Every structure is written in C-alpha cells, then in structure tokens.
Amino acid sequence: MSFKDKLIENKVPKHVAIIMDGNGRWAAQFGNERTFGHEHGVEAVRSVVEGAGEIGVKYLTLYAFSTENWARPKDEVDALMGLLVQAISDETDELQKSNVRLQVIGDVKSLPQHVQEKLSWSIDRLKTCTGLTLVLALSYSSKWEILEAVKRIAEQVKLGKLEPSDIDTDLMDCFLNTSEMPDPELLIRTSGECRISNFLLWQIAYSELYFTPKLWPDFRKEDLFEAICDFQNRERRFGKTSQQLIS
Numbered sequence: 001m002s003f004k005d006k007l008i009e010n011k012v013p014k015h016v017a018i019i020m021d022g023n024g025r026w027a028a029q030f031g032n033e034r035t036f037g038h039e040h041g042v043e044a045v046r047s048v049v050e051g052a053g054e055i056g057v058k059y060l061t062l063y064a065f066s067t068e069n070w071a072r073p074k075d076e077v078d079a080l081m082g083l084l085v086q087a088i089s090d091e092t093d094e095l096q097k098s099n100v101r102l103q104v105i106g107d108v109k110s111l112p113q114h115v116q117e118k119l120s121w122s123i124d125r126l127k128t129c130t131g132l133t134l135v136l137a138l139s140y141s142s143k144w145e146i147l148e149a150v151k152r153i154a155e156q157v158k159l160g161k162l163e164p165s166d167i168d169t170d171l172m173d174c175f176l177n178t179s180e181m182p183d184p185e186l187l188i189r190t191s192g193e194c195r196i197s198n199f200l201l202w203q204i205a206y207s208e209l210y211f212t213p214k215l216w217p218d219f220r221k222e223d224l225f226e227a228i229c230d231f232q233n234r235e236r237r238f239g240k241t242s243q244q245l246i247s
C-alpha cells in the first residue's frame with residue numbers, strides 16, 4: 001500500500017511548508033558543483049507541487065532563497081536566480097493546467113529586476129487559478145518579516161490609526177507576508193538538519209515538525225505523502241491535555 005493510499009482525506013493539512021535542504025551535498029556525492037544539486041532540486045519541486053495538488057493541500061510554501069543566502073558566492077547566487085527564472089518560464093503553462101496559483105513572500109524588491117519581472121508575469125498568468133497556491137519564499141527571513149510588520153504597526157500607531165492596545169496576535173497576523181494564508185500545520189526539512197533557519201518563526205508556533213535525512217534533489221511526492229501520513233498519526237494538543245481532546 002502506498003503512502004498516498006494510506007492518507008486520511010479529511011486530515012490533509014491545508015498548508016505545508018518545506019525547507020529544501022541538501023542540494024550541495026547531493027551534488028558533492030557525484031563530485032559535482034553545488035549548482036548541479038540546485039538544478040536537480042527543480043525536479044523535486046515539480047514532483048512535490050504535483051503531489052500537493054493531487055491530495056488537496058491548499059498552500060505549499062517552499063523556502064527557495066533566504067536573506068542569508070545572499071552571502072553565498074556570487075556565482076551560486078546568480079545560478080540560483082537563473083534557475084528560478086528558467087523554472088518559472090518552463091513551468092507556468094503546466095502550473096496553469098494544474099490550476100496552481102503562485103505567490104511570493106520575502107523582500108521581493110531586493111531580487112534582480114529580471115527575476116521580479118518574471119515572477120510578476122507568472123503570478124499574473126496564474127492569478128485566477130483556484131487549486132493549490134504555491135508560495136515561494138525568496139529573499140525571505142522570518143526576522144526580516146517580523147521587523148517589517150513591527151515597523152508598519154508602529155507607523156500606524158504614530159499616525160493615530162492604531163492604539164498600542166489594539167496590537168494582538170490577530171493584528172500581527174495581518175501585517176505579515178502570510179496574512180491571507182492559514183499557518184502551516186506541517187513543516188518539513190530535508191537533509192537531516194534539525195533547525196528552522198529563520199523560516200516562518202511566528203507562523204510555525206504550533207506546526208508539526210518533520211525532519212528527513214533525504215537530500216532535497218531525491219525528495220519526491222511519495223516522500224511528501226509519507227510525511228503527511230506521519231503528521232496524521234500525531235496528536236495535536238495545542239496546549240490542552242489528551243483527555244480534553246476526546247471529551
């Protein structure tokens with residue numbers, strides 16, 4: 001029985017977030033440059049987007065480029081930007097056929113102009129799609145996002161449009177890049193690293209975390225289904241006791 005067959009249909013998470021890690025190590029296994037790993041990482045992205053759509057996930061957020069990734073060698077950054085533009089050009093038709101919408105979170109203005117233009121083109125082409133929303137986190141870090149939200153809230157207070165007492169978790173949610181999405185119920189990280197790396201820190205307060213040793217270029221939709229099966233077998237208590245959940 002495949003993991004897909006084992007899934008409980010009404011317990012599929014609405015939002016899955018993934019830290020795609022291990023491209024460099026995957027390439028090194030074959031004595032290749034890191035960019036070889038990123039290239040093969042695109043195949044994993046394709047498979048996972050397809051799988052998420054098949055089982056009715058509503059939001060899939062992929063950590064594709066962090067604020068900290070700007071510090072990588074220029075060649076690698078350029079290659080990643082090139083791959084992104086190429087993947088968007090190649091895949092937008094297919095995404096449209098599969099009814100996938102595209103969104104971006106992060107400091108989009110810091111991306112090269114041609115990357116911004118390609119993203120806007122694809123977002124616009126896919127804006128009427130109603131199936132899965134693929135969210136790319138680009139030039140993203142959670143501390144950046146939270147600081148931006150705090151600055152904008154402070155501005156509203158200064159203008160007299162908000163009172164300090166209006167600031168609560170719901171208001172904060174509205175000022176984050178993810179304001180229109182539910183929080184991820186499941187966060188997956190590949191490559192055996194067990195850390196969060198500045199990703200969705202506010203939004204994962206109650207997410208289930210799933211770490212797999214598989215390197216990202218080897219990850220496929222069946223691995224996503226396995227992670228979701230694992231998620232479906234967990235008891236999510238949100239601070240309550242097991243007894244309270246059944247009564």
Ligand code: FPP
Nearest residue numbers: 020021022023024025038041042064084087
């Ligand atoms: C982490 O592996 C991966 C990245 C920083 C980039 C992810 C990019 C892709 C999968 C390709 C393009 C993406 C899209 C959405 C089309 P790493 O380089 O940190 O690997 P390492 O930890 O083994 O060095």
